[in-house]
Amino acid sequence: MGATTRRLAAVASVAVLALTGISACGDDEGGDGNVTLTVDVFGQFGYDELYRKFEASHPGVTIKERGTGANLSDYSPKLTQYLATNAGAGDIVAIEEGLLVQYKPQADKFENLLDHGAGDKKANFLDWKWDLGMADGKLMGLGTDVGGLAMCYRQDLFQKAGLPTNRDEVSKLWPTWDAYIATGERFKSAPDNGGASFVDGATNLFEAILKQNGASVGYTFYDKSNKLAVDSNPAVKQSWDTTMKMINAGLSANYQSWTDQWVAGFKQSKFATIACPAWMTGVIQGNAGDGLTGKWDIATVPGGGGNWGGSWLGVPKQGKNKKLAAELAIFLTSPEGQLGGWKAKGTLPSSPQALDDPSVKDATNAYFSGAPTGKIFAAGARNLKPLHYGPKNLAVQDQVLNASRTVEQKQRTPDQAWTQAVADAKKAAA
Amino acid sequence: MTAQITRGRHDRGSPDAAPQPPAPSRHRLTKIDLKFSPYIFISPFFIIFAIFGAFPLAYTLWVSLRKWDLLGGDGGFVGLDNYSAILKDSWFWNAVYNTFGIFLLATIPQILLALVTAYWLNKKLRARTAFRMGVLVPNVTSVAAVAIVFSQLFGRDFGLINWLIGFVGIDPIDWPAGRYSAWFAVATMVDWRWTGYHALILLAAMQAIPKDLYESASIDGASALRQFWQITVPLLRPTLLFSVIIATIGGLQLFTEPLLFNGSNNAILGGSLRQSQTVAMYLYEQGFTRFNFGYGAAIAWLLFLLIIIVSLANLVLVRRLAGGSKGAEQ
Numbered sequence: 001m002g003a004t005t006r007r008l009a010a011v012a013s014v015a016v017l018a019l020t021g022i023s024a025c026g027d028d029e030g031g032d033g034n035v036t037l038t039v040d041v042f043g044q045f046g047y048d049e050l051y052r053k054f055e056a057s058h059p060g061v062t063i064k065e066r067g068t069g070a071n072l073s074d075y076s077p078k079l080t081q082y083l084a085t086n087a088g089a090g091d092i093v094a095i096e097e098g099l100l101v102q103y104k105p106q107a108d109k110f111e112n113l114l115d116h117g118a119g120d121k122k123a124n125f126l127d128w129k130w131d132l133g134m135a136d137g138k139l140m141g142l143g144t145d146v147g148g149l150a151m152c153y154r155q156d157l158f159q160k161a162g163l164p165t166n167r168d169e170v171s172k173l174w175p176t177w178d179a180y181i182a183t184g185e186r187f188k189s190a191p192d193n194g195g196a197s198f199v200d201g202a203t204n205l206f207e208a209i210l211k212q213n214g215a216s217v218g219y220t221f222y223d224k225s226n227k228l229a230v231d232s233n234p235a236v237k238q239s240w241d242t243t244m245k246m247i248n249a250g251l252s253a254n255y256q257s258w259t260d261q262w263v264a265g266f267k268q269s270k271f272a273t274i275a276c277p278a279w280m281t282g283v284i285q286g287n288a289g290d291g292l293t294g295k296w297d298i299a300t301v302p303g304g305g306g307n308w309g310g311s312w313l314g315v316p317k318q319g320k321n322k323k324l325a326a327e328l329a330i331f332l333t334s335p336e337g338q339l340g341g342w343k344a345k346g347t348l349p350s351s352p353q354a355l356d357d358p359s360v361k362d363a364t365n366a367y368f369s370g371a372p373t374g375k376i377f378a379a380g381a382r383n384l385k386p387l388h389y390g391p392k393n394l395a396v397q398d399q400v401l402n403a404s405r406t407v408e409q410k411q412r413t414p415d416q417a418w419t420q421a422v423a424d425a426k427k428a429a430a
Numbered sequence: 431m432t433a434q435i436t437r438g439r440h441d442r443g444s445p446d447a448a449p450q451p452p453a454p455s456r457h458r459l460t461k462i463d464l465k466f467s468p469y470i471f472i473s474p475f476f477i478i479f480a481i482f483g484a485f486p487l488a489y490t491l492w493v494s495l496r497k498w499d500l501l502g503g504d505g506g507f508v509g510l511d512n513y514s515a516i517l518k519d520s521w522f523w524n525a526v527y528n529t530f531g532i533f534l535l536a537t538i539p540q541i542l543l544a545l546v547t548a549y550w551l552n553k554k555l556r557a558r559t560a561f562r563m564g565v566l567v568p569n570v571t572s573v574a575a576v577a578i579v580f581s582q583l584f585g586r587d588f589g590l591i592n593w594l595i596g597f598v599g600i601d602p603i604d605w606p607a608g609r610y611s612a613w614f615a616v617a618t619m620v621d622w623r624w625t626g627y628h629a630l631i632l633l634a635a636m637q638a639i640p641k642d643l644y645e646s647a648s649i650d651g652a653s654a655l656r657q658f659w660q661i662t663v664p665l666l667r668p669t670l671l672f673s674v675i676i677a678t679i680g681g682l683q684l685f686t687e688p689l690l691f692n693g694s695n696n697a698i699l700g701g702s703l704r705q706s707q708t709v710a711m712y713l714y715e716q717g718f719t720r721f722n723f724g725y726g727a728a729i730a731w732l733l734f735l736l737i738i739i740v741s742l743a744n745l746v747l748v749r750r751l752a753g754g755s756k757g758a759e760q
Contacts, residue, residue, distance in 0.1 A: 073696055073697070073698075073719075076719070077714075077718045077719045080500060080501060080718065080719075080721065081500075081718060083501060084500045084501055084721075084723075102501075103501070105501070105502060106501045106502060109501070254586075254604075256702075259693060260581070260582075260585075260693060261585060261586060261587060261588075264585075264587070264588060265587070268587075268588070270587070392720070394719075395719070395720050398696040398699060401696070402696065402699060402701075402702040402703070403702070405702035406702045406703055409604055409607035409702060410607075411607060411608075411702065411703060412703075427521070428720070
């Protein structure tokens with residue numbers, strides 16, 4: 001190797017290193033006037049057909065969805081990082097109700113959708129759904145769905161255990177949560193219950209009960225002045241006690257929701273009931289699989305109604321095609337768009353027009369033994385009351401849910417676990 | 431390369447030897463070349479390190495001295511407040527405890543196993559190369575894949591391990607629920623992935639040990655076991671040290687395995703009681719899920735200090751353990 005070649009080699013190696021460094025941050029923005037819009041979601045929003053429709057009416061636009069099926073807890077830190085670094089977020093991002101409060105102090109990271117002609121769409125939404133999307137007089141997000149509560153159950157397992165299977169009769173079995181637990185005890189002591197437990201687990205049940213109990217005061221872990229209310233809001237303790245009663249009765253299959261084992265539990269028929277907000281029907285169908293078509297059914301939730309979940313669509317300021325993205329967000333949250341999500345994945349519309357649409361009102365779901373999902377979910381939707389969530393709601397909730405897990409895992413007694421839940425919640429909120 | 435270095439040494443070594451420059455300017459260029467070329471050759475590493483190593487390190491230190499909300503932005507200088515808060519934070523100490531627990535549970539068997547594996551790979555085996563390649567295979571598997579497969583193996587209801595221990599009459603274990611069972615499961619993943627890597631490194635060092643040492647030991651009547659402990663291990667000391675330090679750095683930064691092992695809604699907490707939350711996970715929890723960016727940065731720095739302390743402790747320990755016999759010094 002001569003001196004020149006050596007020097008060339010050195011230059012080349014530096015150049016290669018530099019290039020690999022640069023190419024790693026290359027962008028894939030399409031050229032020749034074509035625009036790609038990215039939509040960040042979690043879970044199932046059921047927008048595929050709507051995307052195709054929007055693409056058809058907007059030549060040159062391609063829509064990509066990221067995060068389909070993702071856990072909320074996987075999704076939220078990612079979205080937060082995108083927003084914090086002003087890079088990487090989709091042109092449209094889905095914001096869950098708990099996240100919405102967290103992002104509100106930083107509403108300036110989002111486009112004010114009122115500037116994009118969303119102002120005249122107010123009548124398309126239930127009032128509270130619209131109001132919650134507002135921050136400082138700006139419209140940060142447009143409502144997608146709401147989460148009316150019901151109770152999903154396995155009618156084939158109920159039959160085995162000698163319980164009624166008809167959904168109206170089943171609903172009559174459990175006017176209250178105590179009656180629900182009593183039914184569970186009957187199920188458990190039946191000579192044949194298919195080896196299944198009655199409830200999927202403490203975490204899902206606790207969340208459902210809490211959203212229901214909270215409705216009476218309008219908040220859960222945080223009161224309306226954003227003060228932590230874990231130990232002062234009776235709704236929290238009541239929900240906790242009911243959950244403990246369920247665990248003590250030995251009804252839990254001990255699954256933490258959203259784990260792989262929970263998902264496997266659906267397929268393996270490890271539990272007979274699960275509290276299900278409207279959006280959960282899509283999750284159940286996805287987890288349990290086609291093999292269990294017609295085995296599930298839907299009854300009313302004990303304790304009478306409640307709202308769990310629901311999301312908004314926001315347009316981050318960092319996007320390149322904000323005008324088009326806002327147009328798409330308005331389209332996806334229009335009554336037509338919400339009906340599309342309902343048909344595809346059972347997300348319950350937050351639009352009064354969509355709720356009145358025959359395709360919602362008269363809807364049945366073949367997977368759930370032809371249950372009249374429209375009647376069950378949509379009927380109560382107008383009466384749903386919004387819950388107030390405080391700034392660190394997710395972190396606090398994680399502590400309390402984990403504490404309930406420790407009882408299920410027999411690591412703690414209910415009393416120890418409650419003390420821990422309160423202490424950890426205070427710590428997480430600090 | 432060698433040619434140039436020799437020439438350079440020669441030039442510098444004889445400054446007053448009669449110079450015979452072909453042309454003065456060319457001579458100066460050559461001099462510059464000799465002086466600075468080596469720096470250019472080594473510069474890529476340092477440039478890359480400055481950008482991806484030193485800068486983040488310094489920046490993290492700066493952030494750790496501030497109250498910084500990931501979304502809300504910089505809230506101003508707070509001095510060492512973050513650090514003093516962390517030292518009083520029971521969740522932090524819990525994470526430290528877990529990290530060390532898993533680290534010890536993983537590293538000790540790992541190095542011992544690697545040592546034994548290397549010893550056997552050093553023997554005249556059939557298909558030796560295949561075995562030597564084979565032990566490295568786990569290391570090239572993606573961490574995520576390993577963690578997901580092992581989480582299934584350690585599954586409560588449908589896991590292979592619970593099924594197997596069922597045959598000897600042990601009740602199914604809810605692995606992530608108990609602290610020690612969770613540690614054990616995570617340590618298994620780490621060992622599965624890294625034992626082969628360390629075995630290869632140790633093997634390379636073993637091959638560098640002169641054969642005549644063993645021969646003379648055999649003549650003196652030393653058993654194979656004695657030869658292993660008295661010759662092989664002491665001579666492996668520098669390499670063992672490397673292995674231990676690499677394992678320390680990796681072990682104390684453990685993140686992906688426990689995270690995916692707890693895979694669920696709040697996996698970052700490391701289980702219902704934070705049974706297997708490591709420091710790296712707690713750092714992430716604070717910084718990125720709870721947006722306490724300054725606090726997270728301070729945890730990162732404490733972790734950095736912790737790794738240095740433990741590495742130094744290891745240095746001393748390995749010297750003591752393997753360096754007892756002075757005769758083995760090279």
